[in-house]
Amino acid sequence: xxxxxxxxxxxxxxxxxxxxxxxxxxxxxxxxxxxxxxxxxxxxxxxxxxxxxxxxxxxxxxxxxxxxxxxxxxxxxxxxxxxxxxxxxxxxxxxxxxxxxxxxxxxxxxxxxxxxxxxxxxxxxxxxxxxxxxxxxxxxxxxxxxxxxxxxxxxxxxx
Numbered sequence: 329x330x331x332x333x334x335x336x337x338x339x340x341x342x343x344x345x346x347x348x349x350x351x352x353x354x355x356x357x358x359x360x361x362x363x364x365x366x367x368x369x370x371x372x373x374x375x376x377x378x379x380x381x382x383x384x385x386x387x388x389x390x391x392x393x394x395x396x397x398x399x400x401x402x403x404x405x406x407x408x409x410x411x412x413x414x415x416x417x418x419x420x421x422x423x424x425x426x427x428x429x430x431x432x433x434x435x436x437x438x439x440x441x442x443x444x445x446x447x448x449x450x451x452x453x454x455x456x457x458x459x460x461x462x463x464x465x466x467x468x469x470x471x472x473x474x475x476x477x478x479x480x481x482x483x484x485x486x487x
Contacts, residue, residue, distance in 0.1 A: 331408045334362040334375040336392070337455070338385060338415045342423060343434035344459075346447075347382065350430045358435075359448045360412075371411035379415065382429045387415040395458045398450065399481060401469045414458060449475035 337360045338345045346358045363378040365371075372389035380386050395412035424433040440447070440455050450468040457464060457480070467481035 330406055332365045332371075333408055333410050334365070334371060334378055335360040335395075335398070335410050335412045335454075336362045336375045336379045336415065337395075337413070337458070338379065338383075338387070338417055340417055340419065340421055340434050342421065343436050344440055345383065345385075345421070345432060345434050346440075347427075347429060348431040348433070350428075354448045357448050358433075358446050359451060361429075362410075362413075372413065375411065375413040382427065383421075383432055385415075385417050385419065385421075387417065391415065394463065395454075396464045396466060398454060398466045398468055400450070401467065403471060412454060412458065449473075450478050453478040 345361065347361050348358050349355055361379055361382045362375060363382070365374045366377070369377070370389070372392050372394075375392055376387055376389040392413040392415050395414050398410040398412060399406060400408040400410055421434065424431050437459055441452065441459065444452060449470075454466060464480045465482050465484070467479055467484065468475060469477040
């Protein structure tokens with residue numbers, strides 16, 4: 329069964345909010361906020377709930393911007409469908425901040441798009457498109473933990 333998750337990236341006055349997670353997958357790497365769906369939850373509702381749980385930032389589901397989906401393949405198998413969302417807050421956040429999920433911090437767009445091995449492997453290519461105003465469906469292909477390919481997949485994968 330293909331799992332469903334959300335990815336939430338929020339622009340704050342000090343930069344884009346990421347989390348360095350304390351638990352797998354990708355422990356010790358910078359990632360978006362987000363997580364697993366609850367039963368009967370819509371993608372936007374899940375993204376809003378996870379954002380509030382992980383950062384205490386409240387952005388209603390209707391204020392989140394749909395950033396497309398990432399179809400996450402590992403070792404030749406579709407493992408997950410990731411629903412990407414983007415939001416904005418004018419709240420001044422005290423950063424960095426430790427939470428039960430990991431360390432929250434904000435980063436500039438330039439830092440996010442630079443050659444940066446500290447980011448989750450398929451986050452940087454997603455952000456390259458999304459932070460430049462593009463919205464697509466994407467496919468990422470991993471062998472183990474190594475990203476082999478990331479590409480636009482509009483219309484390639486059935487809903």
